[in-house]
Amino acid sequence: QVQLVESGGGLVQAGGSLRLSCAASGRTFSSYVMGWFRQAPGKERQFVAAITQTGSGTYYTDSVKGRFTISRDNAKNTVYLQMNSLKPEDTAVYYCAGRIGILRFGLQEYNYWGQGTQVTVSS
16 A cells, blocks of 8 residues: 655746655555556546656657656655646645556546645736
């Protein structure tokens, strides 16, 4: 089992950048596919990005391709989401999540979730 804690959210102007971190407890972090999801007010939680156990594979939803980068440091039990060229529509609570097995995009495929961190992008 793994416990996840996100950090790095905040208020930023459009065009700015933020780097989210998700620290995991436990010794088996490198066994987990890690994903980032987000939930805007009044909307369903949606997939943003995911990374395979070794970091060799990364996947993004179309709206963030070229702006966001997911990465991980297994030695530090941490996954990151670098967000550049932020837009007001990126405003949401961002959650990291983990699952054992192959990479999936559906939130129901992830077993472990953090508490979320708020990202607000002003225009």
